């Protein structure tokens with residue numbers, strides 16, 4: 016939190032009315048419970064043997080021994096590291112390259128490219144992965160089928176079920192995020208630094224290497240760490256592409272340990288502990304690079320004007336590269352899903368298959384007994400978690416930004432803590448937590464609600480504290496001077512003024528909740544399926560065409576929601592932290 | 595000699611229309627001279643400078659240095675900025691934060707096509723750094739420099755490449771008042787010593803007057819007057835220039851008769867005055883008389899009216915003590931004149947005071963050309 020804002024914050028020395036303490040206390044307790052309880056139970060569980068019907072769990076270090084002191088250990092660590100480093104590097108290189116093109120060159124159609132390149136952000140990872148299986152699996156992948164038919168061989172051009180394939184799919188899926196973050200980094204760089212180099216006689220490549228890259232370096236290191244963290248946490252890609260051929264990483268090992276019978280939650284928890292350590296290291300390192308980036312952030316205000324480099328005929332090459340990239344990350348995956356959804360059973364596209372187009376798959380989805388329930392669950396869950404997150408973090412942000420309460424930084428840290436939990440680990444931790452606390456939420460929608468609220472609390476905190484900082488405190492003070500009580504002021508003045516930020520925050524949480532899979536997968540039970548789980552089940556059953564039909568509908572509705580969110584953000588001038 | 599001919603530069607506006615930031619700008623800078631573009635914020639000074647640098651591509655016009663065309667819309671010539679060998683100091687200084695002072699200054703030599711060897715580079719860099727008194731901080735990180743040091747480093751970086759032309763965009767505007775004054779002389783000394791052809795951009799009239807061989811006053815993308823500092827100050831061609839350069843009194847007038855080449859007699863609210871006129875004025879033409887405050891001479895005793903000078907009696911309306919001088923507002927009838935006097939003059943407010951206006955210090959401007 017900004018120090019100045021804290022200093023500006025109004026005095027809290029006045030006698031405090033009851034309602035204020037009640038609301039503040041409840042919000043803080045909620046944040047503390049959500050962030051800390053699962054963590055505690057997770058670590059506790061990792062020190063016990065599996066509980067069975069006959070024997071209770073016993074204290075042991077065996078889980079850690081199995082997890083870290085066996086031949087498997089190195090293989091798992093190696094796989095995870097290779098996968099995360101590969102995926103982060105691919106995403107980083109691709110994202111940075113296109114961010115540079117978009118920000119610093121005179122490539123035509125830039126604004127259209129920019130808008131389109133955000134679309135892949137909303138495609139859920141599971142759908143993106145499935146679409147690439149349909150494109151490049153050795154047996155049914157369109158690429159392989161086409162090449163084999165063309166050259167009459169049985170040579171496999173691309174095998175998506177491999178470490179290379181995993182890196183390719185995950186890297187591509189993350190590249191729009193890298194693109195977005197690097198665009199921001201380039202934007203915060205004073206272009207006159209590059210112009211000065213130009214006036215000194217430097218050529219374009221010398222400027223790119225010696226100025227642009229060097230100056231963007233601290234920000235770039237931060238971006239790379241975030242990408243690495245996201246790849247380490249990634250579940251869908253390793254589960255769908257790695258597990259079938261025995262390439263395991265931490266996330267997929269956790270999933271396996273829980274899914275085997277009898278499930279070994281202790282072992283899963285000790286894997287999870289490793290993930291937590293890696294994640295906290297990443298978050299810590301990232302906060303260090305943010306400090307360095309601050310020092311280099313050189314926008315001076317006066318005399319600032321974005322400038323683009325004239326790259327001559329190369330602009331057609333860059334435009335073509337951009338178009339090709341969009342084809343690979345947006346058009347191709349979506350088209351293949353669309354194609355697949357219009358078939359009776361999956362066949363590679365051909366003129367013959369064109370005659371068999373049908374809406375049967377869509378009909379089947381609607382007729383699927385779980386469908387209505389899953390859609391309803393998704394809607395209820397996302398709306399409820401968005402509302403709770405938006406309101407709770409509004410109070411928390413108010414405390415952090417506006418008051419001088421001792422220890423308020425702790426609240427900020429608590430609310431941001433879940434950022435470190437990979438989705439799967441959070442699911443596991445919450446599962447363990449509420450298996451042990453018998454308040455009857457396990458196996459219901461409630462436990463998923465708890466997971467969603469915990470997982471998305473940090474985003475709400477970011478949205479709300481940004482808009483809180485922009486809100487002049489005298490607006491509140493004048494309400495107080497007019498005689499309004501604290502709750503009256505909060506309800507009638509603060510919340511309405513925060514409304515734009517709240518709306519954007521709410522829509523954002525709705526979108527990410529609907530997409531959520533990696534936490535839900537350990538928490539759902541019959542009756543509490545959500546849409547993303549339904550996609551997962553279709554996959555497990557090999558129902559590709561129904562999966563595609565559901566996927567197409569999901570992408571379409573998410574796209575609508577994102578447009579709404581962008582509109583809300585723009586309308587009210589709130590920066591969205593990116594999907 | 596730098597020659598800029600009918601330069602026009604446009605920007606795409608918000609609604610797709612063209613913002614004409616420089617319109618038909620023409621001027622010439624003789625070798626070794628310092629030429630200043632002066633004007634209020636947003637008048638197109640930076641745009642003109644960047645067009646010369648090659649950082650903006652003008653819509654039309656021609657720019658040549660020493661007879662070599664670097665830009666010409668007619669001939670379709672546009673030399674890339676990094677091939678022009680012009681030194682430039684940016685308004686934000688654009689000091690590269692990831693390099694040391696030395697590395698910043700050495701960069702232009704390192705990226706040359708005919709890159710000198712390491713030893714030569716070190717020689718030249720250290721020579722320039724000592725010229726701007728930065729040689730003892732050469733190894734320091736550039737971000738650790740003070741504002742004034744950064745400014746000198748930016749200058750050193752522009753000088754080290756031995757540019758054919760030096761372009762300076764408000765190089766002193768980020769400094770505080772004291773430092774600005776010192777750097778102004780420093781800059782002048784360096785420019786005069788090296789005899790570098792220089793184009794200087796500023797919105798500070800004092801800076802322009804103190805530094806330049808020649809000044810062009812700009813307004814809304816056009817040059818409205820070009821002249822030496824003295825000409826611009828003493829004989830502004832329009833109300834805008836008179837108002838922008840220093841402070842001045844304006845008196846509405848009407849020409850009564852012409853007296854030879856640059857003299858005429860005008861009727862004003864304070865009676866008939868003999869004044870100078872720059873353009874030929876005709877009888878009965880509406881005019882505006884501009885008198886600088888320091889040319890409004892005050893005295894407590896009536897001075898003897900000699901020749902064409904006018905003497906009027908007025909009353910002190912208000913005064914302000916400003917240290918080096920004292921500003922008086924003197925009311926003569928309905929007219930209030932601002933006068934700048936020596937602080938030794940102590941006439942109290944409300945007392946009678948005499949005002950003398952010398953004919954050669956009163957400039958008559960055509961009311962039509964004077965603009966609003």
Ligand SMILES: Nc1ncnc2c1ncn2[C@@H]1O[C@H](COP(=O)(O)OP(=O)(O)OP(=O)(O)O)[C@@H](O)[C@H]1O
Nearest residue numbers: 320605606613615634635636637638639640641797
């Ligand atoms: N990149 C741009 N895009 C659109 N319009 C611009 C751009 N840069 C400048 N302008 C417009 O062109 C006009 C001239 O701008 P310019 O920067 O040349 O002014 P200036 O005289 O340097 O002002 P200042 O003293 O404030 O630096 C202004 O009206 C400005 O709004």
Ligand SMILES: [Mg+2]
Nearest residue numbers: 639640641763
């Ligand atoms: Mg400017």
